[in-house]
Amino acid sequence: MEDSEKKAPSVIDRYFTRWYRTDLKGKSCEDHCILQHSNRICVITLAESHPILQNGRKIKNINYQISDGCSRLKNKVSGKSKRGGQFLTEFAPLCRITCTDEQEYTIFSCIRGRLLEVNEAILNKPDLLLEKPSTEGYIAVILPKFEEKSKSVTEGLLTREQYEEVLTKRNQQEEPC
Amino acid sequence: MLSLKEKDRPIVGKLLCAGCCVRCVLRFCCVGTCSAYRRSYELLAFISEESSPQPHDASGEEKTDEPPNKRLRIDEGSTEGSVTAAQTDSDICPVCLGVLQDFCDPTFAKQVSDAVKNQQYEFDSLVLTVSLPAQLSVREHSCWLHVKKEIREKSMCLGKEDVIQVKDAFKWAVQGKIGQELGAAVLANVSSSCEVSVGFMHPETEEDCHFLANTCPDCFKPTKNKASIFTRMAVVKALEKISEEKFSRHYPCPPKKTNTRCTALDTTCLHTSVFIAGRYNKFSRELPQTPWVIDGERRMEGSVEELIAAPLLSSFRADGRPFAVELLNPHRAKFNRTEIKQLQETINQSSDKIRVRDLQIVTREATSRMKEGEEEKTKTYSALIWTQKAIESTDLEFLANIKDLKIAQKTPLRVLHRRPLAVRPRLIHSMSSIYLDRHHFTLKLCTQAGTYIKEFVHGDFGRTKPNLCDLMKTNADILELDVESVDIDWPPAIPD
Numbered sequence: 001m002e003d004s005e006k007k008a009p010s011v012i013d014r015y016f017t018r019w020y021r022t023d024l025k026g027k028s029c030e031d032h033c034i035l036q037h038s039n040r041i042c043v044i045t046l047a048e049s050h051p052i053l054q055n056g057r058k059i060k061n062i063n064y065q066i067s068d069g070c071s072r073l074k075n076k077v078s079g080k081s082k083r084g085g086q087f088l089t090e091f092a093p094l095c096r097i098t099c100t101d102e103q104e105y106t107i108f109s110c111i112r113g114r115l116l117e118v119n120e121a122i123l124n125k126p127d128l129l130l131e132k133p134s135t136e137g138y139i140a141v142i143l144p145k146f147e148e149k150s151k152s153v154t155e156g157l158l159t160r161e162q163y164e165e166v167l168t169k170r171n172q173q174e175e176p177c
Numbered sequence: 178m179l180s181l182k183e184k185d186r187p188i189v190g191k192l193l194c195a196g197c198c199v200r201c202v203l204r205f206c207c208v209g210t211c212s213a214y215r216r217s218y219e220l221l222a223f224i225s226e227e228s229s230p231q232p233h234d235a236s237g238e239e240k241t242d243e244p245p246n247k248r249l250r251i252d253e254g255s256t257e258g259s260v261t262a263a264q265t266d267s268d269i270c271p272v273c274l275g276v277l278q279d280f281c282d283p284t285f286a287k288q289v290s291d292a293v294k295n296q297q298y299e300f301d302s303l304v305l306t307v308s309l310p311a312q313l314s315v316r317e318h319s320c321w322l323h324v325k326k327e328i329r330e331k332s333m334c335l336g337k338e339d340v341i342q343v344k345d346a347f348k349w350a351v352q353g354k355i356g357q358e359l360g361a362a363v364l365a366n367v368s369s370s371c372e373v374s375v376g377f378m379h380p381e382t383e384e385d386c387h388f389l390a391n392t393c394p395d396c397f398k399p400t401k402n403k404a405s406i407f408t409r410m411a412v413v414k415a416l417e418k419i420s421e422e423k424f425s426r427h428y429p430c431p432p433k434k435t436n437t438r439c440t441a442l443d444t445t446c447l448h449t450s451v452f453i454a455g456r457y458n459k460f461s462r463e464l465p466q467t468p469w470v471i472d473g474e475r476r477m478e479g480s481v482e483e484l485i486a487a488p489l490l491s492s493f494r495a496d497g498r499p500f501a502v503e504l505l506n507p508h509r510a511k512f513n514r515t516e517i518k519q520l521q522e523t524i525n526q527s528s529d530k531i532r533v534r535d536l537q538i539v540t541r542e543a544t545s546r547m548k549e550g551e552e553e554k555t556k557t558y559s560a561l562i563w564t565q566k567a568i569e570s571t572d573l574e575f576l577a578n579i580k581d582l583k584i585a586q587k588t589p590l591r592v593l594h595r596r597p598l599a600v601r602p603r604l605i606h607s608m609s610s611i612y613l614d615r616h617h618f619t620l621k622l623c624t625q626a627g628t629y630i631k632e633f634v635h636g637d638f639g640r641t642k643p644n645l646c647d648l649m650k651t652n653a654d655i656l657e658l659d660v661e662s663v664d665i666d667w668p669p670a671i672p673d
Contacts, residue, residue, distance in 0.1 A: 009633050010654060011654060015591060016589075036589055037591065037594075038476070039590075039591060039592075039593070039594040039595075040594060040596055041590055041593050043590065043638065073578060077597075077598050078597065079597050080596065080597055082596060082597075082598065109204075116593065116598055117587075118599065119639075121639055128639070132639075135636070135638050136636070136639035137638065138638050138639075141590065141593070143593075145595070
């Protein structure tokens with residue numbers, strides 16, 4: 001067997017499809033990556049172009065309390081059908097992240113569905129989000145609403161190719177992120 | 178020979194006046210011998226003896242008993258003049274609504290048997306179950322109250338429980354003929370046999386029960402669908418609660434006669450499930466255990482489940498994973514050793530992707546032993562691991578020193594769509610490794626049953642902690658996974 005740095009497809013490559021939402025709520029470059037498992041469960045992560053991951057930023061605080069009445073940490077699901085999970089629309093906030101330069105970013109659900117869990121590991125170790133945004137630094141796990149056709153969940157989301165086109169266009173226009 | 182005695186006479190008289198059929202009379206006289214219920218014309222002779230003080234005609238059995246019939250009619254006070262054949266009552270019994278009359282004839286028994294034969298079941302024994310309309314309990318209760326005094330005078334210790342139930346009388350009357358027609362023994366309880374269900378309904382009297390909803394409302398729970406709240410159980414419960422006095426106010430004792438008799442529902446058959454167990458080996462990495470279907474779309478052809486269950490065959494050699502299959506409502510349940518071996522061969526020849534051995538019929542209880550094994554036993558695996566960082570063989574030595582490592586696994590994302598979200602504590606009992614090259618090695622693990630090995634290796638987004646990536650301080654992934662052994666001694670090995 002040859003030496004390989006990363007030849008074999010990763011866990012994500014094997015099981016997931018990458019979808020993207022860019023410029024969330026009109027905010028430049030605030031891109032999210034939705035990892036859709038073959039069993040339709042979705043993991044919300046920061047896309048590699050998200051501002052938080054640029055320019056060596058550090059995270060000061062991550063807050064799952066998105067309003068007076070709602071904390072994503074209080075989410076509780078039970079049973080196989082995951083009853084009790086907080087219902088999310090595409091623009092439901094998952095958490096607010098404040099960086100050391102006082103910049104504040106909101107991370108959004110991007111899909112309609114039931115919240116299964118948020119990543120509590122990043123509360124204790126925010127660096128996980130910076131170092132491994134696609135794996136251990138994930139934000140949340142969501143069970144999408146549409147069960148009949150997993151395709152309709154991804155309506156309005158960009159494929160990997162479309163996302164890369166957006167990035168190319170940005171570079172050409174030299175938009176600062 | 179006579180089941181009825183002098184002291185039964187007052188009971189018999191009252192019941193005949195009310196229009197009861199012969200078998201119902203026997204029931205309320207607490208006659209418990211099965212044979213008494215079989216042939217109605219003999220019974221009529223007995224009854225007519227009892228109801229009349231005249232000495233019986235010794236040769237009167239086989240004839241169409243006109244005189245006894247006429248005597249019956251006179252006793253009943255009926256205005257119908259015509260005499261019918263001794264075997265059938267033209268009046269429908271107000272207590273059993275005909276169930277113990279025409280439906281006890283050989284013709285109906287043959288009908289039931291033919292229906293069973295059409296459904297093509299194979300069995301040595303069967304159980305007969307009868308379902309009666311709920312209002313029969315009301316009529317039974319009414320009749321009981323009607324002759325309670327006379328029954329108590331016959332013997333103080335007799336109660337409602339001593340009255341033979343309609344179900345039992347019916348079974349005693351027909352089971353001989355049914356067993357004969359089907360060439361099978363009719364058993365009293367369900368063991369490994371076929372259940373033949375006969376049902377009756379009587380729409381005309383469905384409202385007989387309704388008064389109970391007013392007198393004993395707490396016995397009747399509202400139902401979700403449009404099903405009637407007057408279930409048999411609820412009606413029986415209400416009858417136990419209601420006082421005699423209240424009952425008699427709302428319902429006539431004895432029960433009123435009806436214009437129609439019961440109608441028989443279709444005869445249905447149900448065979449108790451057969452369990453087949455064995456051990457299998459899977460030789461293809463592209464074969465899922467169960468059919469892989471997402472949103473109605475098949476993702477991969479074939480599965481272990483389908484290969485074993487569809488034909489059901491066998492194989493030889495080596496330890497394999499135990500499995501059990503429940504076959505619902507089999508039309509045929511008896512297989513001998515040779516036939517099972519044949520089945521095992523057919524499965525193994527159908528595909529080279531799996532091999533089955535030790536195939537055998539087992540009991541339902543035995544399958545729970547296999548499930549216990551899932552919780553309590555250990556399993557040994559062999560996995561091909563890839564590491565992102567380059568490794569030397571010395572980097573793997575520490576793995577052999579880890580004993581009983583505690584890990585916490587959140588439900589893996591790959592099964593989260595069909596399992597509840599939970600954190601599972603598990604033990605990795607021991608590990609050993611074989612160095613292959615700078616980015617690969619074989620990892621052998623002995624773990625507690627129920628451990629998700631793949632997630633232990635790659636970490637599942639950090640949701641299994643600690644994981645192999647943490648231990649080896651590098652990204653790692655699993656390329657192949659084999660089950661080496663499942664340490665449970667079930668099912669018993671079958672010598673070839």
